[in-house]
Amino acid sequence: DIVLTQSPDSLAVSLGERATISCKSNQNVLSISNNYNYLAWFQQKPGQPPKLLIYWASTRESGVPDRFSGSGSGTDFTLTIGSLQAEDVALYYCQQYYTFPLTFGGGTKLEIK
Amino acid sequence: QITLKESGRTLVKPTQTLTLTCTFSGFSLNTNGEGVGWIRQPPGKALEWLAAIYWNNNTAYSPSLQSRLSITKEASKNQVLLTMTNMDPVDTATYYCAHRRHLGEGTTLLDYWGQGTLVTVSS
Numbered sequence: 014d015i016v017l018t019q020s021p022d023s024l025a026v027s028l029g030e031r032a033t034i035s036c037k038s039n040q041n042v043l044s045i046s047n048n049y050n051y052l053a054w055f056q057q058k059p060g061q062p063p064k065l066l067i068y069w070a071s072t073r074e075s076g077v078p079d080r081f082s083g084s085g086s087g088t089d090f091t092l093t094i095g096s097l098q099a100e101d102v103a104l105y106y107c108q109q110y111y112t113f114p115l116t117f118g119g120g121t122k123l124e125i126k
Numbered sequence: 127q128i129t130l131k132e133s134g135r136t137l138v139k140p141t142q143t144l145t146l147t148c149t150f151s152g153f154s155l156n157t158n159g160e161g162v163g164w165i166r167q168p169p170g171k172a173l174e175w176l177a178a179i180y181w182n183n184n185t186a187y188s189p190s191l192q193s194r195l196s197i198t199k200e201a202s203k204n205q206v207l208l209t210m211t212n213m214d215p216v217d218t219a220t221y222y223c224a225h226r227r228h229l230g231e232g233t234t235l236l237d238y239w240g241q242g243t244l245v246t247v248s249s
Contacts, residue, residue, distance in 0.1 A: 014189075053235060055173075062222055062239035063173065068229075074237070106173055110235050114188045115163070115175035 015040045015109050019118035025126040032094040034121045036085075036107035043087045044111070051111035054083055054092045057104045057120075066105075067092065099125060128152035130162070130223050130240035137246050138213050144245060148206040148223030152238075155181050155201040161226030162206040163236050164197065166219040174219075178226065178234055179206055186234070215247045 016039045026032040042051045050070035055063035065074045067083035070090055080095040094101055102125060107118040134146035146164070153160050163178040177197040178186045187195050196209040206223060221243055224236035 047230075051233065062224075062242055064239075065235075065237050068227075068235050068237075108173070108236075110233055113186045113234075114190075115178075115234060115236075117173040117175070119172045 014114055015112065015116050017107050017109060017116055017118035019107060019121050021121060023122040025124045026097045027126045029096050032097050032123055034092045034105050036090040036118050038088045038109060041087050042109045042111040050086050051109055052090050053108045053110060055106045055108060063106060128225050128238040130225060130238060132221060132223050132240045132243040134243060136244060139249050140214055140247060142213050144210045144213050146208045146221055148240065150204050153225060155199050157181055159228030161234060163224050163226060163234060164208045165222045165224060168219040177208060213247045218247045220244045
Protein backbone atom coordinates (compact mmCIF):
# COMPACT_ATOMS: atom_id res chain seq x y z
CA ASP A 14 0.00 0.00 0.00
CA ILE A 15 1.04 3.60 -0.60
CA VAL A 16 1.52 5.34 2.73
CA LEU A 17 0.93 9.08 2.86
CA THR A 18 2.48 10.95 5.76
CA GLN A 19 1.17 14.43 6.48
CA SER A 20 2.90 17.05 8.54
CA PRO A 21 2.34 18.72 10.82
CA ASP A 22 -0.46 16.92 12.66
CA SER A 23 -1.83 20.30 13.67
CA LEU A 24 -1.11 23.87 12.70
CA ALA A 25 -2.13 27.24 14.13
CA VAL A 26 -1.87 30.23 11.81
CA SER A 27 -2.94 33.85 12.19
CA LEU A 28 -5.73 35.22 10.03
CA GLY A 29 -4.33 36.52 6.77
CA GLU A 30 -1.13 34.51 7.08
CA ARG A 31 -0.01 31.57 4.96
CA ALA A 32 -0.62 27.97 5.96
CA THR A 33 1.42 25.13 4.48
CA ILE A 34 0.71 21.42 4.84
CA SER A 35 3.03 18.70 3.62
CA CYS A 36 2.16 15.24 2.29
CA LYS A 37 4.91 12.72 1.61
CA SER A 38 4.33 9.43 -0.17
CA ASN A 39 6.43 6.32 0.27
CA GLN A 40 5.96 5.59 -3.43
CA ASN A 41 5.85 7.67 -6.55
CA VAL A 42 2.36 8.76 -7.62
CA LEU A 43 3.48 10.41 -10.86
CA SER A 44 2.38 8.56 -13.97
CA ILE A 45 5.03 8.49 -16.66
CA SER A 46 2.39 7.83 -19.28
CA ASN A 47 0.55 11.12 -18.82
CA ASN A 48 2.85 13.10 -16.47
CA TYR A 49 0.06 13.55 -13.94
CA ASN A 50 0.43 13.22 -10.18
CA TYR A 51 -2.46 11.17 -8.80
CA LEU A 52 -2.76 13.20 -5.61
CA ALA A 53 -5.79 15.03 -4.22
CA TRP A 54 -6.44 17.28 -1.23
CA PHE A 55 -9.65 17.34 0.79
CA GLN A 56 -11.01 19.71 3.42
CA GLN A 57 -13.26 18.38 6.18
CA LYS A 58 -15.14 20.59 8.58
CA PRO A 59 -16.73 19.19 11.77
CA GLY A 60 -19.81 17.12 11.07
CA GLN A 61 -19.35 17.37 7.31
CA PRO A 62 -18.04 15.02 4.63
CA PRO A 63 -14.71 15.72 2.99
CA LYS A 64 -14.77 18.32 0.23
CA LEU A 65 -12.50 18.00 -2.78
CA LEU A 66 -10.15 20.99 -3.06
CA ILE A 67 -7.32 19.96 -5.39
CA TYR A 68 -6.68 17.06 -7.76
CA TRP A 69 -3.82 16.14 -10.08
CA ALA A 70 -1.77 17.65 -7.23
CA SER A 71 -2.34 21.22 -8.42
CA THR A 72 -5.71 21.52 -10.21
CA ARG A 73 -8.15 23.50 -8.15
CA GLU A 74 -11.69 22.12 -8.03
CA SER A 75 -14.38 24.40 -9.45
CA GLY A 76 -15.59 26.89 -6.87
CA VAL A 77 -12.58 26.53 -4.57
CA PRO A 78 -11.07 29.93 -3.68
CA ASP A 79 -7.79 30.70 -5.35
CA ARG A 80 -6.06 31.12 -2.01
CA PHE A 81 -5.87 27.30 -2.03
CA SER A 82 -3.05 25.88 -4.14
CA GLY A 83 -1.34 22.56 -4.50
CA SER A 84 2.19 21.80 -5.60
CA GLY A 85 4.74 19.03 -5.74
CA SER A 86 5.49 15.97 -7.78
CA GLY A 87 6.47 12.34 -7.39
CA THR A 88 6.50 11.77 -3.64
CA ASP A 89 6.46 15.24 -2.05
CA PHE A 90 3.41 17.48 -2.10
CA THR A 91 2.23 20.67 -0.45
CA LEU A 92 -1.12 22.34 0.13
CA THR A 93 -0.85 26.08 0.64
CA ILE A 94 -3.55 28.42 1.86
CA GLY A 95 -2.32 31.82 0.79
CA SER A 96 -4.19 34.04 3.25
CA LEU A 97 -5.97 32.19 6.00
CA GLN A 98 -9.63 32.97 6.52
CA ALA A 99 -11.74 31.98 9.52
CA GLU A 100 -13.76 29.56 7.41
CA ASP A 101 -10.61 27.61 6.55
CA VAL A 102 -10.47 26.05 10.01
CA ALA A 103 -10.79 22.36 9.23
CA LEU A 104 -9.03 19.06 8.85
CA TYR A 105 -7.09 18.60 5.64
CA TYR A 106 -6.30 15.24 4.04
CA CYS A 107 -4.19 14.25 1.10
CA GLN A 108 -5.18 11.17 -0.89
CA GLN A 109 -3.57 9.18 -3.67
CA TYR A 110 -5.57 7.64 -6.49
CA TYR A 111 -2.57 6.26 -8.36
CA THR A 112 -3.26 2.70 -7.37
CA PHE A 113 -5.49 0.51 -5.25
CA PRO A 114 -5.98 0.53 -2.38
CA LEU A 115 -6.77 4.22 -2.40
CA THR A 116 -5.10 5.71 0.65
CA PHE A 117 -5.35 8.90 2.69
CA GLY A 118 -2.91 10.78 4.83
CA GLY A 119 -3.48 10.98 8.55
CA GLY A 120 -4.85 14.49 8.37
CA THR A 121 -3.72 17.94 9.50
CA LYS A 122 -5.83 20.05 11.82
CA LEU A 123 -5.71 23.73 10.92
CA GLU A 124 -6.64 26.29 13.54
CA ILE A 125 -6.52 30.04 14.01
CA LYS A 126 -3.69 31.38 16.15
CA GLN B 127 -26.19 18.13 -9.72
CA ILE B 128 -24.73 15.02 -8.14
CA THR B 129 -25.97 13.97 -4.72
CA LEU B 130 -25.49 10.82 -2.68
CA LYS B 131 -27.08 9.61 0.54
CA GLU B 132 -26.17 6.69 2.76
CA SER B 133 -28.74 4.66 4.63
CA GLY B 134 -28.90 1.50 6.70
CA ARG B 135 -28.86 0.25 10.26
CA THR B 136 -26.98 2.55 12.60
CA LEU B 137 -26.54 0.05 15.42
CA VAL B 138 -25.33 -3.48 14.86
CA LYS B 139 -24.16 -6.18 17.25
CA PRO B 140 -20.74 -7.83 17.07
CA THR B 141 -20.61 -10.67 14.53
CA GLN B 142 -23.63 -9.33 12.65
CA THR B 143 -23.61 -8.31 9.00
CA LEU B 144 -23.96 -4.66 8.02
CA THR B 145 -25.66 -3.63 4.81
CA LEU B 146 -25.51 -0.01 3.72
CA THR B 147 -27.25 1.56 0.74
CA CYS B 148 -26.00 4.52 -1.23
CA THR B 149 -28.80 6.22 -3.16
CA PHE B 150 -27.60 8.75 -5.68
CA SER B 151 -28.83 11.17 -8.31
CA GLY B 152 -27.28 13.25 -11.06
CA PHE B 153 -25.53 10.38 -12.78
CA SER B 154 -26.17 6.80 -13.86
CA LEU B 155 -24.13 3.70 -13.24
CA ASN B 156 -25.23 2.59 -16.69
CA THR B 157 -23.03 5.36 -18.16
CA ASN B 158 -19.54 4.59 -19.34
CA GLY B 159 -16.93 5.66 -16.80
CA GLU B 160 -19.16 6.16 -13.80
CA GLY B 161 -18.41 4.64 -10.41
CA VAL B 162 -19.14 4.82 -6.68
CA GLY B 163 -16.84 4.24 -3.76
CA TRP B 164 -17.25 3.64 -0.04
CA ILE B 165 -15.03 5.19 2.61
CA ARG B 166 -15.23 5.12 6.40
CA GLN B 167 -13.96 7.27 9.23
CA PRO B 168 -13.81 6.06 12.85
CA PRO B 169 -14.61 8.80 15.37
CA GLY B 170 -11.68 11.22 15.57
CA LYS B 171 -9.60 9.23 13.10
CA ALA B 172 -8.55 9.39 9.48
CA LEU B 173 -10.36 8.27 6.35
CA GLU B 174 -10.13 4.69 5.09
CA TRP B 175 -11.17 3.61 1.60
CA LEU B 176 -13.19 0.40 1.52
CA ALA B 177 -14.44 -0.49 -1.96
CA ALA B 178 -15.54 0.79 -5.36
CA ILE B 179 -17.80 -0.37 -8.15
CA TYR B 180 -17.93 0.80 -11.75
CA TRP B 181 -20.40 1.03 -14.63
CA ASN B 182 -18.95 -2.16 -16.16
CA ASN B 183 -19.44 -4.16 -12.92
CA ASN B 184 -15.74 -4.09 -12.11
CA THR B 185 -15.05 -3.85 -8.41
CA ALA B 186 -12.10 -3.03 -6.17
CA TYR B 187 -11.65 -3.73 -2.47
CA SER B 188 -9.35 -2.78 0.35
CA PRO B 189 -7.08 -5.82 0.70
CA SER B 190 -7.27 -5.70 4.49
CA LEU B 191 -11.06 -5.96 4.44
CA GLN B 192 -11.72 -7.77 1.18
CA SER B 193 -12.75 -11.02 2.83
CA ARG B 194 -15.54 -9.23 4.68
CA LEU B 195 -16.79 -6.82 2.01
CA SER B 196 -19.14 -7.06 -0.93
CA ILE B 197 -20.16 -4.16 -3.16
CA THR B 198 -23.00 -4.42 -5.64
CA LYS B 199 -25.08 -2.06 -7.73
CA GLU B 200 -28.71 -1.76 -8.69
CA ALA B 201 -28.26 0.71 -11.52
CA SER B 202 -31.96 0.92 -12.34
CA LYS B 203 -32.61 2.12 -8.79
CA ASN B 204 -29.54 4.39 -8.69
CA GLN B 205 -28.25 2.48 -5.69
CA VAL B 206 -25.02 0.86 -4.57
CA LEU B 207 -24.96 -1.60 -1.68
CA LEU B 208 -22.07 -2.35 0.65
CA THR B 209 -22.14 -5.44 2.83
CA MET B 210 -19.65 -6.02 5.62
CA THR B 211 -19.71 -9.28 7.54
CA ASN B 212 -18.62 -10.17 11.06
CA MET B 213 -18.86 -6.65 12.43
CA ASP B 214 -16.67 -5.71 15.40
CA PRO B 215 -16.61 -2.66 17.69
CA VAL B 216 -13.51 -1.43 15.82
CA ASP B 217 -15.74 -1.06 12.75
CA THR B 218 -17.64 1.74 14.48
CA ALA B 219 -17.32 4.64 12.06
CA THR B 220 -19.07 7.09 9.80
CA TYR B 221 -19.51 5.40 6.45
CA TYR B 222 -19.51 7.56 3.33
CA CYS B 223 -20.28 6.84 -0.28
CA ALA B 224 -18.82 9.02 -3.00
CA HIS B 225 -19.02 9.54 -6.76
CA ARG B 226 -16.10 8.64 -8.96
CA ARG B 227 -15.08 11.39 -11.38
CA HIS B 228 -14.11 9.87 -14.66
CA LEU B 229 -10.72 11.38 -15.45
CA GLY B 230 -9.58 8.51 -17.56
CA GLU B 231 -8.75 4.86 -17.43
CA GLY B 232 -7.53 3.75 -14.05
CA THR B 233 -8.46 6.84 -12.08
CA THR B 234 -10.79 6.81 -9.10
CA LEU B 235 -11.02 10.37 -7.89
CA LEU B 236 -13.88 10.67 -5.43
CA ASP B 237 -15.37 14.10 -5.96
CA TYR B 238 -18.88 14.27 -4.48
CA TRP B 239 -19.54 12.67 -1.10
CA GLY B 240 -22.69 11.83 0.82
CA GLN B 241 -23.21 13.20 4.32
CA GLY B 242 -22.28 9.85 5.83
CA THR B 243 -24.00 7.55 8.29
CA LEU B 244 -22.61 6.70 11.72
CA VAL B 245 -22.61 2.97 12.36
CA THR B 246 -22.06 1.83 15.93
CA VAL B 247 -21.08 -1.75 16.71
CA SER B 248 -22.02 -2.68 20.24
CA SER B 249 -23.67 -5.49 22.11
